[in-house]
Every structure is written in C-alpha cells, then in structure tokens.
Amino acid sequence: MVGGFRWAAMFPDEVWEHVFSFLPADADRNAAALVCRAWYRIERRSRWRVFVGNCYAVEPAAAVRRFPEVRAAAIKGKPHFADFNLVPSDWGGGAEAWVEAMAEGWPHLEELRLKRMVVSDDCLELIARCFKNFKVLSLVSCEGFSTAGLAAIAANCRNLRELDLHENEVEDNCLHWMSHFPESFASLVTLNIACLEGEVNVSVLERLIGRCPNLKTLRLNHSVPLERLVGLLHRVPQLVDLGTGKFAAQHHPELFSKLESAIAGCKNLKSLSGFWEAGPTYLPAIYSVCEGLTSLNLSYATLQGPELIKLISRCKNLQRLWVMDLIEDDGLIAVAASCKLLQELRVFPSDPYGAAQPISLTEHGLVAISAGCPMLHSVLYFCRQMTNAALLTVAKNCPNFTCFRLCIMEPHTPDYITRQPLDAGFSAIVESCKHLRRLSLSGLLTDLVFKSIGASANCLEMLSVAFAGDGDAGLHYILSGCKNLRKLEIRDCPFGDKPLLDNAAKLETMRSLWMSSCSVTLGACRQLARKMPLLNVEVINERKRGLPLELQPDNCPVEKLYIYRTVAGPRSDTPSCVWILR
C-alpha cells in the first residue's frame, strides 16, 4: 500500500470481484490475493474453483475456511510413481478428511475431481448425501471403492451430469448399481465406466442413456458385447465421445452392417476409444466417422501395423493418437503423411518385458512424426533404441514441444550407433523446446544432460529421471536451475546428500520431490527436516529390518524419500513404513 491510502476502497468489493473473474488461472488469483488485505478478502470470497495439487499440503478445514464459496474442487493424492508400484499401498492419500471437511463447509459443492486417492464407499455415500447440487464426479487412478458406492451416487445425485471413472480399481460387489438411477433421472452428459470390470446390465444402460438427451460422452467397459453396442448407439446419435466395449465378435455380415450404420449415424463423433480385443474384422465399421475424429485411443487394441495404417490414414483431422507399438515405424510414417493436425502422440509397449519377438518401432518412427506433424507438442514414446542424431532432428523439427517423454525400455541404453550417452540428444530437446513443461528421460545419461536441463529448461515444471547421472552434480544442476520446477521424481540414480542440503530452499518452491534407490542417507534427511520446517520429509522404509528409524544412525541409507512443502505440518495418517522427520 502506498502511504496508507486505501486504494482498494476506490471501488466497491463487487467491482473487484468482477475484475477478478477475468483471472481464471489460480496463479493469477493467488498473486492478486497477495497484493493487500482487501484484495485477499475479496478474492477469497469470490473464488469458486480450487485445485489442491497435494492433498497433504494444506489442512482440508483450512482450505474450506479460506474459500467459502467453492463450487468445484480438484485434489491429488499419491505421488506419481505410485502408478508404477513404487509407493507402498498403504502410504496414504485417503479422501475422507477432505470429503468430511467439504461436506461441512461447502454444502453447495458441484464438482469433485480426485486423482490418485483412496476413496472409500463411505466417502461416496457422504458425497451423495451432503451435496445437494452435485453435478460432476471424476475419479482418476483412485481405489478403495466399489460399485456399492456408485449405487449411492446414482441413487442420490439428482442433478448428476458427469460420472467419469478413469482407470480406477473398483471392486465389483453391486451388480445392479446402475439401476439405482431413478426413472426421472435424465441429466447425464458424461458417463465413463470403462474401468469397471464387472458385467454391465446393458438393458438398464440403454434405458438410462435413452432418457439423457444431453449425453455427449459414453465410455463402456469391456463386458459390453459388440452386438449390444448397436442398440446403445441408436439411442445416443448425438454422441461426441465413444468408448466401445468389446470390439470383437464372430464375423457376421448383418452385425457388421448394423454396426456400420449405427456408427455412421453418430454424426458428431469426435473421439473414439475402448476397442478391447479389437481385430481386423469389425474395424472397417468405423471408417465412416474417421474423417471427423480428433482423438483416437487404440492403446488397448493389439491390432497390427497394416490394419492400423488403413484406419489411421483415414483420420485426416486427428489431433490426438494413442496407439500400441505394433504400429511400428511404417505405421508412424503413414501417420506422419496423413495426420497433419496431430498434436499429441502416445506409443505404448505391447511387450514391455521383451519376451516376444522384437517390434520394428525405432527412432525412425519418432523422427518421421516430428517431420510430418508440425503441430505436434506432446509425445510419450516407448521404444528400445535411440540415437542422438534422431533426437537432434526431432528437436529441430519440433521446437514447440510442451511434453516430451521418451522411455527406452532397457535402462542405461546408449546411442546404439555411436555407443555414446544420449546427453547430446536430450540437451538438444531442452535447448530447442523453450516451452517444455514436462520431460521424462531414459537411456544412458551422464551429469552433462542435467547441466543442460538446469541451464535451459526454464519452463520445465515436471521432470522424471531414472537410471541416469554420475553423481551429486547431476541433481545439483537441476535443483539450482529449472526455475519453474514443481515436481521432480527420481529413481535409481547416484544422487546423494550434498545437492539436497545445498539446495534445501529450492524444495520449498516445488510441490514435491521423490527419490528412490538413490544415495541419500538418513542424516541428510534429518538435517533437511530441521532446517526446513515447511517441508514434510517422509522417509519410506518398507523392509523393516533391525532398529526402528528413530534409532538408526545418520549413515543409514534411505530407500525412498518423499519431500513436499506443506502448511499443514506432519500428517497423522502415516502407515508403519513411513516416518516423517522433524
């Protein structure tokens, strides 16, 4: 404030609120709230959307108190490496504390999006009972609930618009949960049940979607047979996003033509996924809508290259493609020729453990895509070989990458032609792609690549490192550079205590740091915890040998380390394998 003049009082609060409504990004609203007490007060009362990137960074009650008018909340729980079984299953991330606080303080909550959290049926029941105007439930990579919990949602959320279940572990104990939607219920816009493992009562589903005229997204699970897809599609020709059920059946010309015409009848289809067990037989049935598709997820279909090429070359407007590496280099060359609007490509391994015969998906496919698709900005690519030359070419072709994740499946794999580390290649990527926000490294890498990343990756927010680096210098380069780094996850790298302690302050500017199978000792963690009261330093030791952690010496190696900034202090729900150092 300048000279005591309360300039914020120049306008009534409502005017400021209106101004703030033009600041949709949380970062901007956060900044506004820091300007003066008046703005803090006005901003907090007008914020209706909240994103909590780490559920333990703040007490639920504190968040609810500060923003009393919230209508939409998104919360994330476990660290990202939990997706790969590196985090103990009882680590935490339970949703109860949040749901209880929200039920108390945000009775008007309409949207709840949870990712990597443990959500119980009790939570779902609480949601169903307490939020009278609940509209959107999105659960991504969560676990701990069953279809009985879904039944409660179905029965009680009269205004539900979205039920989006994405890749959750759902126990199947209530077969008829969908029958709990009342007959009067007609508000669904999105229904994604692709991750459910159990049988779906297709007749009930037909009636449900038949009375929801606004339904735009329908993603089925693999239990829905192809024959029934026809009937479902007839009821929802307005569909924009379809996830098929099982996409295989005995060849039957009548079924084929029915399917073909049902799909053709969906004139607004933009996105296709599912394709469980898809084979070449019924694939041509979707040809008619290919031209309009912007998103195609074939990553669970083990279709072979030729079939994939035939299909994808028709998708001239494709922006997002997820596919298995069975597409091979030839297929990607065809994609590069046909899909000029491609923005995001993900290529998943069909055989990650290298048991079957090798697939011909190499660096050539990636280079071809980078050359042919000028709008490409997001890549996830699993392969077995790479060269620096290829990466240099990719970097030159695609300076607009925002997300580059390359996974060379065998750790420590060098450039297969020169046998050199891939430092030069990845350095080229970070130096060329000035807007890179997310990067995952793989292959043989020395500290040099970290030097480049630290120096050049100014927009980088998330970095994933595995089996890389020579020593402490590597980590030091990262922590002393990368000024926008939010999340850093490291496994199996020779990084030790010194860079952590030297860059302790950096850790408070980040959301979290994960390190597992590195060279960090307990002593350093203790020091860090003492020095940085606003960090939770969690040491995870699953082997439970010998003395409890409090009695272990300073040189005791730390298996897994998870450090995150928090204003909530140490959490109270740690399991026995997790110690929070103070």
Place this chain on the structure above:
Amino acid sequence: MSPPLEHDYLGLSELPSSPAIAVEERVLTLSATELRLGLPGSETTDRKDKVGLTLELLPLPKSFVSGGKRGFSDAIDGAGKWRFAAGKGGSEVDLGKGGGLFSPRGEMAGGGTGKPSGQGNAGKDTAVNAVGQEMKAVAQVGGSVGHDRAMAPAAKAQVVGWPPIRSYRKNTMATNPSKSKDDADGKQGLGCLYVKVSMDGAPYLRKVDLKMYDNYKELSSALEKMFSCFTIGPCGSHGIPNSDGLSESHLMDLLNGSEYVLTYEDKDGDWMLVGDVPWEMFTDTCRRLRIMKGSDAIGLAPRAMEKCKNWN
C-alpha cells in the same frame, strides 16, 4: 543319440540306451520342478521355447483318492512325487523332434495347459509348460539340445516399476488377452499376473500378482497376511509376530482346521484345489482365487482328477 546334458539338471543323470524305460524309473519331488534361474525375483516371461514334458503324479495321497476334502498343506506336501513318463509309453524317447521329452523349440500345444504330446500312463498326467527357467534359459542360449549348463543371463531380473507402465494398463492387458502375432494363449508377457482373490464372508475382494511369488508357500503366506483380518477364530490375530514360517503355518492351521480351503478358477472355468499342479502351471492357468469354506470344497477333488484324465 547321446542324452543331452539338461537331463542332469533334473536328476536324470545316466540315460542308458533305452531311455524310455530308464526315464520311467526317475522320481522327482515336486520342488525339483520348481526351478529358478539366477537372482531371486528374476524371471522370464518367455513362453515361446517351451519344453515338452510329461509328468505323472505318483503316488496319490490317500485323501485325494477318496475324494475327501483335502487341506491346502496336503496339496503342497502331499501331492506326492512326480516322475517322468516317456511319452508314448515305452516308445523311444525322440529327442530333438516333436514327440520327445526335451524339445527345446517347444512342442507345447497352444492354450497353455500344455497337453502332452504323447499318451501318458493311467492316472493323472500333466504336462508342464516350462519345467524350470533353466530349461528355457539353456534352450534360449544354446538353441539346441546339449548345451552346457553354464547359466547365461538369459532371464533378466525384473525391476519394480520399470518400464514405467501404469498398473491399470498392466492389469488390463493381462486380464484381457488379445490375439497378437503368434501369441496364441494371449499372454502379453507383461510380467505381472493379477488375479482376484475372494474369501467367503469377506466384504471385498483383493488382487494379487501371481508373478510376485515363486511357490505356493509364498502365495499362501501373502494371502494369510491379506485376509487374516477376516478370519474367525484364534488363528487370524494380528498380534502374532510375523517371523518367517510362522505366518505360513497360520494359513495352514486355518485351512487344515477345516475352516477354509484355497481354490482357483482355471482357464476353462473350472474350480480346482490349489496345489495340485506345479507352480508354473498354476500361474499359467489360474484366473482367480477363492478362499472357500472347507465344507464347500468337498466336491472339488474328484473333479480335479476328472479334468486331468481329460487332458489326455
């Protein structure tokens, strides 16, 4: 044709000129069929180079024959000894060709149940998909019979969480096998094998990754830890210290005490008692597990026998 050196590995050292008969004399313990290569936890999921073998169970435990309920421990310990049967009952063991005992290039019928190429003897004939990782390893490395026993590191130790594929994707690919180039039985070699485990009376299911365990003992102790909170009676208490061997015996006590029996549903949809078949074969055919009340499991044993007869 001189016998290949692999035979030594399974305890079939000297093979006289009529290998068929001599082989019949060999007796193997169940544990001998659970062979492991290299580091603990290492495994290969390669099922391509399967070795064709015919094993016969002998002798049968009494309770098994009578059709009475069989405890889990019987299944592990009392399954008796395994021996090799010579394929076409007396005909010459034909090495290197399809009908033989050791065909490194794999003569296993698709479908993973590994039907024996020849006719076995009466009783329970089971063919083992991959008798020992060593066999595969040797077959892979040498590509031919008679390779040196020196273990080349053909099987890589699997690193946890690498390559970084989400568990959801791994589970989905493992439980929804699709047809790929020549992978007839649909296993994508994803290095994990999640099956659901239900327990009668427990409020929810769990999932276990069968690839995490090397034998029935490990599986049973893991299940005991998982489900101990649901058991009725003194055996399921958490207070009991968790030292090696003790937890396993709890499940044994539990199961032997006629409360529960561990069963599994196989690829054909039949429910079988766990422990009848070699571990490798079990992991190949098991679709899900169920810990059922002993009283419900009485009918299973005869069916298991029936089924094995049908494999011929």
